[in-house]
Amino acid sequence: HHCWGYGEENGPSDWYKDYSLANGDRQSPIDIQSEQTVYNSSLKPIWVSYDACTSLSICNNGHSVMVEYEDCDDKTVIRGGPLEFPYRLKQFHFHWGGKDSRGSEHTVNGKSYPGELHLVHWNAAKYKSFDEAASAPDGLAVLGVFLETGEKHSVLHRLTDALYMVRFKETKAQFKDFNPSGLLPDCLDYWTYRGSLTTPPLHESVTWLMLKEPLYLSEKQMEKFRTLFFSGEEEGLRTRMMDNFRPPQPLKGRTVEASFR
Ligand SMILES: COc1ccc(CNS(=O)(=O)c2ccc(S(N)(=O)=O)s2)cc1
Numbered sequence: 478h479h480c481w482g483y484g485e486e487n488g489p490s491d492w493y494k495d496y497s498l499a500n501g502d503r504q505s506p507i508d509i510q511s512e513q514t515v516y517n518s519s520l521k522p523i524w525v526s527y528d529a530c531t532s533l534s535i536c537n538n539g540h541s542v543m544v545e546y547e548d549c550d551d552k553t554v555i556r557g558g559p560l561e562f563p564y565r566l567k568q569f570h571f572h573w574g575g576k577d578s579r580g581s582e583h584t585v586n587g588k589s590y591p592g593e594l595h596l597v598h599w600n601a602a603k604y605k606s607f608d609e610a611a612s613a614p615d616g617l618a619v620l621g622v623f624l625e626t627g628e629k630h631s632v633l634h635r636l637t638d639a640l641y642m643v644r645f646k647e648t649k650a651q652f653k654d655f656n657p658s659g660l661l662p663d664c665l666d667y668w669t670y671r672g673s674l675t676t677p678p679l680h681e682s683v684t685w686l687m688l689k690e691p692l693y694l695s696e697k698q699m700e701k702f703r704t705l706f707f708s709g710e711e712e713g714l715r716t717r718m719m720d721n722f723r724p725p726q727p728l729k730g731r732t733v734e735a736s737f738r
């Protein structure tokens with residue numbers, strides 16, 4: 478049983494064979510056609526309360542690099558926007574390309590960014606566990622931020638400097654006191670729509686909040702993501718971790734709302 482991935486044999490166009498949701502009605506990512514979005518003046522601002530967050534570790538799970546958080550109480554949550562409940566931060570991770578012309582999952586008017594940051598939150602007000610929430614229609618909220626090359630990002634620098642510790646699949650290292658609000662742009666204008674996880678099991682459980690403003694990082698920082706491997710240290714063939722993104726999926730009649738004019 479070969480595991481899903483981003484290669485020729487197990488990539489996004491093959492996922493439907495093991496995960497029938499791949500052709501579902503609310504799949505992610507999507508291309509955001511900005512002229513087709515609907516401004517909704519009743520959308521509240523996004524409110525992140527990450528100050529008391531407890532980051533635990535940084536790990537390479539063979540698909541991405543992820544930082545995990547303690548989620549045993551409501552000390553690290555996102556509120557507002559279209560959300561009826563506070564959602565607890567569980568982890569954040571990235572998607573990126575082999576070069577700057579590709580790498581993001583969502584696109585804007587057909588434009589890809591070099592990468593995309595996903596902060597994954599779950600509805601602990603309504604569900605007993607992350608796993609239960611992850612398959613519920615209002616279970617997850619993912620805050621997405623495009624990566625764009627420019628000036629070096631000083632908060633992100635602590636993470637890109639730690640990537641050498643998790644070069645191979647299933648490697649993990651301690652990563653304490655990392656407050657991800659430092660990764661957010663000043664402007665929190667967003668687009669929102671109902672979608673899914675962008676990797677198997679592709680659960681249609683995500684309220685997406687995509688920020689309009691990107692996170693800027695240097696080309697050297699981008700290159701550090703490309704030094705990671707999909708494979709384990711013991712494996713012969715070392716395939717570099719890059720192009721770990723799913724392409725845009727059919728909108729199927731969904732409306733994308735904008736929090737801004
Ligand atoms: C019940 O078993 C489960 C439940 C949930 C998962 C997915 N894991 S996850 O939630 O961390 C995410 C996967 C993809 C994410 S994306 N790119 O859309 O932000 S988030 C796996 C097994």
Ligand SMILES: [Zn+2]
Pocket residue numbers: 570571572595675
């Ligand atoms: Zn993701």
